Structure formats: structure tokens, C-alpha cells
Amino acid sequence: xxxxxxxxxxxxxxxxxxxxNQDGDGAEIWExxxxxxxxxxxxxxxxxxxxxxxxxIPRPTLALEYTFGRRARGHNTPKDIAHFWELGGGTSxxxxxxIPITTENIKTISIVLVLDLSKPNELWSTMERxxxxxxxxxxxxxxxxxxTNPKLSNEIKLKMCRTLPKDHPDRELIDPFSVxxxxxxxxxxxxxxxxSEKRKIICKTLRFVSHYYGASLMFTSKSEPHxxxxxxxxxxxxxxxxxxxxxxxxxxxxxxxxxxxxxxSHIGSPPVSDSDIGQLYARTPLELWKKAYDKSFPAVxxxxxxxxxxxxxxxxxxxxxxxxxxxxKDQELEQYKRNASRSWKGMEFESHT
Numbered sequence: 001x002x003x004x005x006x007x008x009x010x011x012x013x014x015x016x017x018x019x020x021n022q023d024g025d026g027a028e029i030w031e032x033x034x035x036x037x038x039x040x041x042x043x044x045x046x047x048x049x050x051x052x053x054x055x056x057i058p059r060p061t062l063a064l065e066y067t068f069g070r071r072a073r074g075h076n077t078p079k080d081i082a083h084f085w086e087l088g089g090g091t092s093x094x095x096x097x098x099i100p101i102t103t104e105n106i107k108t109i110s111i112v113l114v115l116d117l118s119k120p121n122e123l124w125s126t127m128e129r130x131x132x133x134x135x136x137x138x139x140x141x142x143x144x145x146x147x148t149n150p151k152l153s154n155e156i157k158l159k160m161c162r163t164l165p166k167d168h169p170d171r172e173l174i175d176p177f178s179v180x181x182x183x184x185x186x187x188x189x190x191x192x193x194x195x196s197e198k199r200k201i202i203c204k205t206l207r208f209v210s211h212y213y214g215a216s217l218m219f220t221s222k223s224e225p226h227x228x229x230x231x232x233x234x235x236x237x238x239x240x241x242x243x244x245x246x247x248x249x250x251x252x253x254x255x256x257x258x259x260x261x262x263x264x265s266h267i268g269s270p271p272v273s274d275s276d277i278g279q280l281y282a283r284t285p286l287e288l289w290k291k292a293y294d295k296s297f298p299a300v301x302x303x304x305x306x307x308x309x310x311x312x313x314x315x316x317x318x319x320x321x322x323x324x325x326x327x328x329k330d331q332e333l334e335q336y337k338r339n340a341s342r343s344w345k346g347m348e349f350e351s352h353t
Contacts, residue, residue, distance in 0.1 A: 030080040030081070030239075030240065031080070031081045031082075031083065031105075031108060032080075032081075032082050032083070032108045032109070032110070032237065032238055032239070032240070033082070033083040033084075033085065033100060033105045033108060033109040033110070034082060034083070034084050034085065034109070034110050034111075034112055034234070034237055034238055035085045035087070035097075035100045035101065035109060035110070035111050035112065035134075036048060036084065036085065036086040036087065036112045036114060037086075037087040037097075037111070037112070037113055037114070037130050037134070038090075038113055038114030038115055038116070038126065038130065038184075038186075039090055039114065039115060039116040039119065039122060039126050039186075040088070040089060040090040041060070041116070042114050042115065042116035042186050042187075043114055043116070043186035043187060043220075043222075044061065044086050044112075044114045045058040045059070045061055045086060046058045046222065047112075047114065047184065047186070047220070047227075047230060047234070048067065048084050048086060050227050050230075050231060051069070051230070051231045051234040051235065051238070052067070052069045052084070060088065061086050061087075061088030061089075062088055063087075063088055063089065063093055063096060064085065064086070064087055064088065064093070064096045064099055064100070065085070065086045065088065066083065066084065066085055066086075067084045067086075068081060068082060068083050068084060069081075069082045069084065069238060069239075070082070071235075071238075071239045080239050080240070082238035082239060083100075083105075084238075085099075085100035087100075090126060091125075091126055091129040091130060094129070094130070094133045097133055097134055097137050098137055101134070101137055101138060101141055102141065103141055103144050103145045103148065103149075106138070106141050106142065106145060106156065106178075106179065107152060107155075107156060109179055110179060110180040110181070110182065110237040111134060111177065111179060111180070111181045111182070112182045112184060112234070112237075113127065113130060113131065113181065113182070113183045113184065113215075114184045114186050115127055115183065115184070115185050115186065115206075116186055116187055117185045117186060117187050117188060117190065117191035117202065117219065118187040118190040118191060120198065120202055120297040121297045121298060121299060121300045122299075122300060123202070123297070124205075124290060124293050124294065124297070124299060125299045125300075127183075127209065128290070131213070135177065135178075138177070138178050138179060139178070142156065142157070142178060156178055156179075157178065160176050160177070160178045160214070163176040163214035163259060163260055164176075164214070164260050165260070168260070168263070169263065169264075169265070170211070170263055170264050173264065173285070174211060174212050174213070174214060175212060175213065175214075176213055176214025176215075177213050177214055177215065180216075180237060180259075181213055181214065181215035181216070181259075182215060182216045182217075182218070182233065182234075182237065183206060183209070183210050183215050183216070183217045183218075184217075184218055184219070184220055184230065185202075185206060185217070185218070185219040185220070185254075185255065186219075186220055186221070187221060188219040188220055188221040188226060188254050189221040189222065189223065191219070192252075196251065198296070199251055200251055200271065201271040201293065201296050201297070202297075203249075203251055203255055204267060204268060204270075204271050205270075205271065205289060205292075205293045206255070207249070207255070207257060207262055207267045208264075208267050208270075208285075208289050209286075209289070210257060210259075210262070211257075211262045211263070211264065211267065212285070212286060214259055214260070215259055216233065216257065216258050216259040217255055217256070217257040218230060218233060218254065218255060218256045218257070219254035219255045219256070220254065221254075226254055229244070229254075229256060232244055243258065244256075244258070245258055245261070247261050249262075249266070270288055270289050270292035270293075271292055271293070271296065272292045272295055272296075280292065
């Protein structure tokens, strides 16, 4: 039966087009999915466009947006497909997380969390909320998958356990995601002008969080050298290209830490004094780092819900005929409300006479 789901239709059209262009060689087309989320206006769209080599002016993301990229593995071979999903609205539209993450693609999906380094007071709260909701849905999806395909579900769980080598000293201390996770710190060009102590706190904290979740971490900006490294890493997730294993933890350079290459001993203790640590009550290492980070960068109310604009009034989505009809219907609705109001007032007056 045909699907009435817009995303399924789009994916099916892309697959159909690629199958028609195979030249009959019977080669298999690989499909992967990437789910981008993070701060509003944090640079998610810009990163996606640059990674897809599209020379377009980024527009604000409305709710959940989809695009795709294709790459051939060789001459006269079918092109692999990468599905790019982007969640807009910061933390205000988390109900949409269930759309890009399904039992059908959980084996081939990666999560990309883009954090705005220029807004350190929003960093932890944004990161925490997005990762919590995404992880909860991943666990729910795995539970559903276990009922229909226990072999695949077990395969994904085993892969998660291999985030760190068996002999890694932190193997029992981390809690990795069930799918690949990348944390990208954007706007490094602004961040690099912060005071050194502030940069140190943010860098250490993000290194710990990334290591704890079994994620890769990298900082980037709009400059081509920085974006080139980001593009290479995204291409690894999207098309299976070889991942760079270079690592940089120099505070005076953009961080680049592939998953499994860091350690708690190298990261060090939370960025507070020994006396302050003794006063911080925490049940888990993650909670301890959160409280330590909050001492330097108290969380602010990001007010995502208040900032959401009505897309019907956004000029970039204007259509004259639709807008004229919408204005007419709005006028009819207002007239109906006024008439209804007078009717109720008349009835109330009659009941008192």
C-alpha cells in the first residue's frame, strides 16, 4: 500500500531514482542516515550544506527538515545515499525525534549534536535535554526491534560495547550511545577569543561528556581548514569513507578527539577546586561534571518555546493564492467569533430579565 508519510515518499523516490541509474550491474546501494540537532542558529544547516558541497544561503530550519546526498564508490557504480535530517527549534520540538529514528534505520543512523561554543551558558542544558530525549527514543526503538528482529538488536548492542577496547581502563566507567554520536562545537572563531580559563573549562567538560557517551568530538567554524576536517568526518558517517584518526587536545587549537581515543586520566578532574568538589553532592560522574560546569557557567532559560515563529507568517513560505484564501478564512473566523459573542451575550441578558 502507498504510504501517506512525506518522509517515506521522499526516501522511496530517491531509492527508485538510484535503482533506475544502476546500469544493470546489480551492485548494492548503501543507505545511511544522519540526524542533526543542537542550538538554534548554531550552524547545523551551514555544516550540512558545506558537507554536501551546496553553495546556498542557509535559512532558519522549520521544525524537521530533510535532504539527501549521493556519492559513487567508483566509476560506473551506483551512488550510495545519505539521508540528512535536521531538527530545528533547539530543544522545543523534541517530539519530532521519533521521525528520523526508526527500527528500519537504527542500524545505519548516526547522531550529530551541534553545540554553539559562543553561548557557554546554554551549552549544558541544550546538550543534556537533546541527548536525554534522543537516547530514550533510541532505547524504545531497540526494544521494539528486539521483538521483531532480536538478532539485529543484539548486533547493535554488541557494537555499542565495542566503543572502547577491552583493555581500556575506562571501559566500565562510560555509558555509550547505542548508535554513533558526534559532538561538534561550532563558532570556534568566536570561542578562540574567550579567556584561556573559560576555554579550558569548556574543553575539559566537552571532552568528558564525549568520552562518557562514547562520542567523537570536534570544534569547527566557517573557515575552510576547520570545515574540511568536519566535512571529512561527516563523509565517514554518511558514506563510509575512511575516518581520520588524528587527535588534538591543544587548548589553543580546535579540539578533535575521535571516539575511543580519550581517557579519564588524560581529561583530568572536573574544573573546580578540590574544596568545591568536596561540597558538590552528586550521584554520578556526569552529575558531578554538570554541577562543576554550572559554577562557572550558570544555566540560563533559553526560552525556545517563546521564540518559535508562526511559519504561516514567514515570508520565505509565501504563496499568493494560498495566502489570499487564508486571509479570507481568518476574516470569516473573526466575524464568526463576533457573531457568536453577541449571541451568547444576548442569551445571558435574556436569562436575567
